[in-house]
Amino acid sequence: MMKKIFVPLALVTAAMFAYAPYAINNVAYQSTMLLVQKIFYFHFATWMAMTAAIAVCGIASVIYLFKGSRAADWYGVASAELIVVFGLFGLFSGSLWGRKAWGVWWQWDARVTMATMIVLVFLGYIMVRKYGGPGSEKLAAAMGIFGAATSPFVYKSVDWWRTIHPQTSVVKELGTTFPEAARLVWFCVAAFLLLTVLLLAARVRLEAMRSKLDDMYLAAED
Amino acid sequence: MTPGFLTVALLVLKKDLAIEAKSREIAYTTLFFAVACVMIFSFAFVKEEGVPVENAAAGILWIAVAFSGTLALGRTFERERYSETLRALLLAPASRPAVYAGKLLGMILMMAATEILLTPMVAFFFHAPFFARPLLLVALLALGTIGFAAVGTLFAAMLVRTRTRDVLLPILLYPVTIPVIIAGVRGTAALLQSPPEEPVATLWIGLLTAFDVVFITLALWTFEPLMTE
Numbered sequence: 001m002m003k004k005i006f007v008p009l010a011l012v013t014a015a016m017f018a019y020a021p022y023a024i025n026n027v028a029y030q031s032t033m034l035l036v037q038k039i040f041y042f043h044f045a046t047w048m049a050m051t052a053a054i055a056v057c058g059i060a061s062v063i064y065l066f067k068g069s070r071a072a073d074w075y076g077v078a079s080a081e082l083i084v085v086f087g088l089f090g091l092f093s094g095s096l097w098g099r100k101a102w103g104v105w106w107q108w109d110a111r112v113t114m115a116t117m118i119v120l121v122f123l124g125y126i127m128v129r130k131y132g133g134p135g136s137e138k139l140a141a142a143m144g145i146f147g148a149a150t151s152p153f154v155y156k157s158v159d160w161w162r163t164i165h166p167q168t169s170v171v172k173e174l175g176t177t178f179p180e181a182a183r184l185v186w187f188c189v190a191a192f193l194l195l196t197v198l199l200l201a202a203r204v205r206l207e208a209m210r211s212k213l214d215d216m217y218l219a220a221e222d
Numbered sequence: 223m224t225p226g227f228l229t230v231a232l233l234v235l236k237k238d239l240a241i242e243a244k245s246r247e248i249a250y251t252t253l254f255f256a257v258a259c260v261m262i263f264s265f266a267f268v269k270e271e272g273v274p275v276e277n278a279a280a281g282i283l284w285i286a287v288a289f290s291g292t293l294a295l296g297r298t299f300e301r302e303r304y305s306e307t308l309r310a311l312l313l314a315p316a317s318r319p320a321v322y323a324g325k326l327l328g329m330i331l332m333m334a335a336t337e338i339l340l341t342p343m344v345a346f347f348f349h350a351p352f353f354a355r356p357l358l359l360v361a362l363l364a365l366g367t368i369g370f371a372a373v374g375t376l377f378a379a380m381l382v383r384t385r386t387r388d389v390l391l392p393i394l395l396y397p398v399t400i401p402v403i404i405a406g407v408r409g410t411a412a413l414l415q416s417p418p419e420e421p422v423a424t425l426w427i428g429l430l431t432a433f434d435v436v437f438i439t440l441a442l443w444t445f446e447p448l449m450t451e
Contacts, residue, residue, distance in 0.1 A: 124393050124398075127390070143398075157405055158404065
């Protein structure tokens with residue numbers, strides 16, 4: 001199914017990403033943050049994409065571990081890599097914003113710390129897969145499950161530790177005070193989620209073909 | 223008839239304790255490693271006038287606990303790898319989660335033994351009033367140790383088969399147990415204030431309790447498929 005809708009979906013996503021900078025440029029300045037606030041549209045959207053990928057990785061890992069389905073394993077790798085990519089993008093855009101808003105490139109703020117820790121967890125997932133030797137898919141699946149399970153705890157604990165980041169209700173508030181911006185935020189979130197689906201599908205296909213190739217090598221050796 | 227969950231867990235624990243009582247290898251090496259950690263930190267956190275940085279004691283205590291715990295985890299499972307005793311344990315007609323529970327209990331006892339000596343030592347060296355609220359401190363240490371050991375025992379067990387286990391264990395374990403470290407350090411630091419901030423410590427104890435419940439459940443649930451080859 002994914003094969004048929006991949007190209008149309010890719011076109012829609014490309015159009016959305018082409019339109020987004022134009023729309024972000026045209027929307028009015030937010031009263032207190034001015035130009036910097038424009039980072040928010042993509043910044044927030046990457047975090048939503050990362051959260052979605054964490055959920056996919058956790059669920060895929062559980063299915064792989066208990067059912068042994070290879071497809072679930074492919075989804076696991078694909079989403080773990082996406083978590084790292086979106087996580088790093090979010091940290092980068094957040095750092096740019098932090099420089100303007102707080103005057104420093106790096107601030108031990110709750111969300112920043114949390115994102116860093118989650119990126120570390122899923123880098124661990126990729127490492128154990130790469131260097132774990134035979135059977136490492138299973139070990140990675142354990143990391144996927146435990147990583148997804150630890151994310152809410154990291155969220156809460158870092159939250160209590162320190163908070164100078166805008167509160168999580170910022171989008172809700174935007175909805176009432178600045179509806180035009182709120183709509184644009186959700187537009188960007190939709191674009192990023194679509195991008196997540198596309199990248200996931202492409203990465204899963206690559207993994208599927210790689211495993212098919214491995215099977216052929218094995219068959220040829222026998 | 224297969225033996226019950228508790229019987230198996232206690233048998234595994236008894237076996238581990240019997241081996242350890244003979245050599246005391248893990249107890250001594252872990253404790254010495256923890257002491258070395260504390261000493262190294264003192265060079266970083268004691269200022270020129272010989273006074274430690276404020277709140278450093280809480281961080282030093284928990285880092286020493288985490289580092290020495292990792293060492294002990296590596297050693298207990300290294301021991302199981304010799305002559306494939308872990309495989310023998312898993313082949314025994316006993317429930318797998320019970321084997322995990324036994325290993326976990328042994329690990330918690332081992333870490334607790336280290337902490338009993340480590341905590342007064344850090345308090346002594348860093349002038350930290352750890353024992354102003356002894357019950358809260360014990361609760362923090364106990365819950366933190368259980369959470370750390372719960373994830374650590376599972377990860378160390380599953381990594382036994384891999385060649386790179388020594389380096390992979392901390393890489394996987396530390397990011398997942400970050401909430402334990404944050405809760406432990408912040409909770410302990412709250413107790414070091416004068417007067418001790420009890421509500422803050424209680425808040426962290428709550429988080430640790432939730433963490434322990436979730437991760438012990440997850441570990442018992444995933445141990446079986448993870449240890450099946």
